[in-house]
Amino acid sequence: MPPSLAGGRSGLLRRWVLANAFGELAGLGGVALLAAALVPAVQRSVSGAAGHLATAVLMVALGSVEGWVVGHAQARALGPTGIEAGPWIRATMLGAVLAWALGMVPSTAIALLRAPGEAPAGAGPPPSVRLLLAAGLGLVAGPILAAVQVRVLRRYAPRPGRWLLANALGWALGMPLVFLGIRTLALEGPRAGAIAGSAAAILLAGAVVGLVEGAFLVRLLSSSEPVSQNI
Numbered sequence: 001m002p003p004s005l006a007g008g009r010s011g012l013l014r015r016w017v018l019a020n021a022f023g024e025l026a027g028l029g030g031v032a033l034l035a036a037a038l039v040p041a042v043q044r045s046v047s048g049a050a051g052h053l054a055t056a057v058l059m060v061a062l063g064s065v066e067g068w069v070v071g072h073a074q075a076r077a078l079g080p081t082g083i084e085a086g087p088w089i090r091a092t093m094l095g096a097v098l099a100w101a102l103g104m105v106p107s108t109a110i111a112l113l114r115a116p117g118e119a120p121a122g123a124g125p126p127p128s129v130r131l132l133l134a135a136g137l138g139l140v141a142g143p144i145l146a147a148v149q150v151r152v153l154r155r156y157a158p159r160p161g162r163w164l165l166a167n168a169l170g171w172a173l174g175m176p177l178v179f180l181g182i183r184t185l186a187l188e189g190p191r192a193g194a195i196a197g198s199a200a201a202i203l204l205a206g207a208v209v210g211l212v213e214g215a216f217l218v219r220l221l222s223s224s225e226p227v228s229q230n231i
Helices: 008-045 048-081 085-113 127-153 162-188 192-222
Strands: none
Touching (some): 048 085, 162 192
16 A cells, blocks of 8 residues: 655655654653663662563563654654554564664673672773764664564555665664763763753754654655565
8 A cells, every 4th residue: 555745755754853853852761761760679679690681671671662652753753644553653662672672682691691799890892982882783773673664664665675774774873872872871870961961862863863764764655666565
């Protein structure tokens, strides 16, 4: 079923960028606030390897909150195209959970492999390496987040597999900004300036991801090719 580009390409692009920017600000920002309140409580009540695993499970569960918020924002942006909101929101939630699960693997594995009582090693890699690693995580996690959405898009657009590339590129650019925002908050604590800086970084990350994805999306939905069930 071909979608309708009501409002034109520029209208869809504008809606998509705004939906991602403010959706991530609310969704990812909400996850950060919930994590700040809940993770210390989990670590106080559960120690050792079980505590690390419980923290990972909690963060993956909180990822569904981000997916729900962002999914609703994106569904509103897609509303004029005729793409159904329900399947899109569910796909975004599931994709977010899978992406968070991947993102929690490195830190959880390091924590589990550390000897009991051993302090974390140093200050970690330099900022430039941290940002490079963040870009690499975005490059991998982006397509995982988008994979379930592709199953929805295949009903509306030819070659929907290009959505995986859109998310890989978008999150490779956006994830370093997310890491900058989270690190600022972690280093400076819940001060007004740190919260404002972290929020600005997340808002900008959402806008950057939305701009890259949106450029692909308008092409996908305005293509004159027949819709195929294959990706």
